[in-house]
Amino acid sequence: MSATAGKKPTVDQEVENELYKKRQKIYPREVHGIFARMRTLAMIALLGIFYGLPWLQWNGHQAVLFDLPARKFYIFGLTFWPQDFIYLALLLIIAALSLFLFTALAGRLWCGYACPQTVWTEIFLWIERKVEGSRQQQIKLDKQPMSARKFRIKFTKHLIWILFSLWTGFTFVGWFTPIHELWNELIHFQLGPWETFWILFYGFATYGNAGWMREQVCIYMCPYARFQSAMFDKDTLLVAYDEKRGEPRGPRKKSANPRELGLGDCIDCTMCVQVCPTGIDIRDGLQYQCIGCAACIDICDDVMEKMNYPKGLVRYTTERALEGEHTHILRPRVIVYATLLLILFGALVYAIATRVPLELDILRDRNTLYNETDEGLIENVYTLKVVNMTNRPQKFKLDVEGLKDAKLIARSDLIEAPPGEVVSVPVRVQVDPENLPQPGNDIRFHLESLTQPGLETTEEGRFLGPRPEM
Amino acid sequence: MQKNPTIYKEQQELPTIQRVVSVLWPSFLVASLATVLFFSLFDPADLGRLAGYPELTRTGGYTIGFFAFWLMTAISCGMTCYFRKPVHRPRID
Numbered sequence: 001m002s003a004t005a006g007k008k009p010t011v012d013q014e015v016e017n018e019l020y021k022k023r024q025k026i027y028p029r030e031v032h033g034i035f036a037r038m039r040t041l042a043m044i045a046l047l048g049i050f051y052g053l054p055w056l057q058w059n060g061h062q063a064v065l066f067d068l069p070a071r072k073f074y075i076f077g078l079t080f081w082p083q084d085f086i087y088l089a090l091l092l093i094i095a096a097l098s099l100f101l102f103t104a105l106a107g108r109l110w111c112g113y114a115c116p117q118t119v120w121t122e123i124f125l126w127i128e129r130k131v132e133g134s135r136q137q138q139i140k141l142d143k144q145p146m147s148a149r150k151f152r153i154k155f156t157k158h159l160i161w162i163l164f165s166l167w168t169g170f171t172f173v174g175w176f177t178p179i180h181e182l183w184n185e186l187i188h189f190q191l192g193p194w195e196t197f198w199i200l201f202y203g204f205a206t207y208g209n210a211g212w213m214r215e216q217v218c219i220y221m222c223p224y225a226r227f228q229s230a231m232f233d234k235d236t237l238l239v240a241y242d243e244k245r246g247e248p249r250g251p252r253k254k255s256a257n258p259r260e261l262g263l264g265d266c267i268d269c270t271m272c273v274q275v276c277p278t279g280i281d282i283r284d285g286l287q288y289q290c291i292g293c294a295a296c297i298d299i300c301d302d303v304m305e306k307m308n309y310p311k312g313l314v315r316y317t318t319e320r321a322l323e324g325e326h327t328h329i330l331r332p333r334v335i336v337y338a339t340l341l342l343i344l345f346g347a348l349v350y351a352i353a354t355r356v357p358l359e360l361d362i363l364r365d366r367n368t369l370y371n372e373t374d375e376g377l378i379e380n381v382y383t384l385k386v387v388n389m390t391n392r393p394q395k396f397k398l399d400v401e402g403l404k405d406a407k408l409i410a411r412s413d414l415i416e417a418p419p420g421e422v423v424s425v426p427v428r429v430q431v432d433p434e435n436l437p438q439p440g441n442d443i444r445f446h447l448e449s450l451t452q453p454g455l456e457t458t459e460e461g462r463f464l465g466p467r468p469e470m
Numbered sequence: 471m472q473k474n475p476t477i478y479k480e481q482q483e484l485p486t487i488q489r490v491v492s493v494l495w496p497s498f499l500v501a502s503l504a505t506v507l508f509f510s511l512f513d514p515a516d517l518g519r520l521a522g523y524p525e526l527t528r529t530g531g532y533t534i535g536f537f538a539f540w541l542m543t544a545i546s547c548g549m550t551c552y553f554r555k556p557v558h559r560p561r562i563d
Contacts, residue, residue: 069528071513085510177529194529213487220488221495 025142026215026279028125029135029271033298042113043122051167054174059391061178068176072420078352079420081389083359090348094341099224101337103231105329107238108292111225117217118291120168120210121277124161131157135274161211162203169203215278219289229288234319235328239292241272241283241314242322249283254307265309272296272314282314357389360447362461369464377407377430378465384425386447388417394451398427401444403463404435414450429463436465493551497543504543505536 056063058076065074073080073088080087102109111118132138132153144150173195174182185191191199209217218225232238246266252258258265266283273281275295280287282296300314318327365381373379388394396415400406407430417423429443443463449455514531518524526534 068532071528082510082513088510192527192529194527194533197533198529216487220485220491223496223499 024279026277027135027138027274028277028295029274029299030129031275031295031298033301035294035298039113039122039293043119046114046116046119047123051171054171054179062180064175065178066176067178070420077391079357079389079391081387083387083389084355087348087352090344090351094344094348097337097341097344100231101334101341103228104233104236104331104333104337107232107236108228108290109237111218111291112293115291117209117222118277118293120206121214123164124210124214125277127160127164128157131160158211161207165203165207165211166199167203168206169199169201172202173198215289215291218278218291225288225291231333233331233333234323235331237316237318238286239282239290239294239297239314240286240317240319240322241266242312242317243283243285244322246283246313265304265307265313267303267307269303271299271303275299286319356455356457358394358447358449358455358457359385359387359389360445360457360459361385361387362445362459364462364464370466373430376433378433378436379428379430380463382427382429382461384415384427384445386415386417386423386425388419388421388423390452390455391419392451393418394449394455397448397450398425399446399448400429401446401458403429403431403441403443406431406435406443406463415447431463431465433465433468436463436468439467440464489551493544493547497540497547500543501536501539504539505532508539509535 053064054062058074061074063074063076067074071082073084099110128138132141141150141153170182170186171179177195182191182195185195213221245264247264248262249266249268250261250263251268252261252263270281272283273279275298276282277293277295278289278291280289282290294316296314297316301311304311304313321327361384363383363385365383368381371379371381384398386396394417396417397413398408398410398415400408409428409430410425415423415425441463443461444458445461446458447456509532514526514528514535518526518531
């Protein structure tokens, strides 16, 4: 093998060289068409949500705020606490399952239209095009030696990129700390060191990933790209080149009849390669680098139209359809994913709808098991933690249940808890020893809101006493 | 002479970007997950007080926590890559 390798490279070696060669910058050509418009729409919607939503106010606070410094999440009217972590976990599982379902059905729809990497790369490419010009102009500019003009153009591009990235970093931090306060701190140069750090960190990540790394993120970094083949089957929607129709490819005059020349419909104009953001040739078959953005579909349809050929030489299709069979949408894996998703989603909605935004924790005084009062009663001391997880102040009434004639002694009759606060309430409970059947007894604390009817909770604790005399 | 030249070649010629990414990126993802799990259980303000730094803000606590996790996971990923190198290196002429 080594003898032949010196003279003529084998196919294996060509593949290897291809894999290990230094990355060459890809200059995707601009493309127009129905899928390009859909991508732009998705981009505007998603970036609109990202940059706009933090500024929306709701009942006097930021509508959506994952307030990490205060350890509570606001989502419109709801407030979530670290105790509500289960909902977040459920939500993440639902998100993952949705991705599975959509992947099985529609392949890399997520990659092509919704992935932040794609969306931010698109906007960076758009800026690059506005500053440097078309694909041809960009290639020409990069080949030129450095000149005042080239420097000016490159400088402008990077300046806009960096400003945009910083704004992105600022917005990112604004999802986690109140953005209006953050803005005030920013314009008065009073940003905290950690906030500054995260703005720069996220800004740098945006600039690096969308400006420089681009398709390499999808190829080398994205775990989803690697494991999605497990979710693909022959009925999964994908972008593919119709080889039967296209081959043999070759240039020809518009007036020529390709059948007479022995040619297929592909005129080998390489437009599909030029528009590809990951720099592949869709005509080589399925490739994991393909992010399913459909840019090649748009451009090829244009070319087909100009040639007066039917559209769809490159199109959204399935492996099965390419083989001339019917595509099945309802398949076992789709049904399983969809059922699981429905169950989990139902569980989440039910859990949030029936969620009681009130929590009561009971801590028994650990220093003494029990005291005996002068009247001969057995006394236990507790600290109650009342968590008001609603958005308004509450007044609570506290009762004890479960032990006969139990007396509850607290500093005041009512417990007042401001919105979103934890209140510590020391209480004493006194019980006649005759009413204590055993040394350890269950006792229930019942907390009920007087401000908001229906807001109540019961928590069980232990009441300790002496061993009853026989 | 060359029992398994591909492994050696791979080690030598993986694109730098892929080598860097294979250490820094999985560790970043796992560190993010660990940070979320850890700080949903523990309040960094409490931890700061216990450790004797009452002036530490929560945002500061999260940041330090995240980078501490990232450092640990990156060391782990780095060691995995290091130990993947073949022990007996075939000579390439």
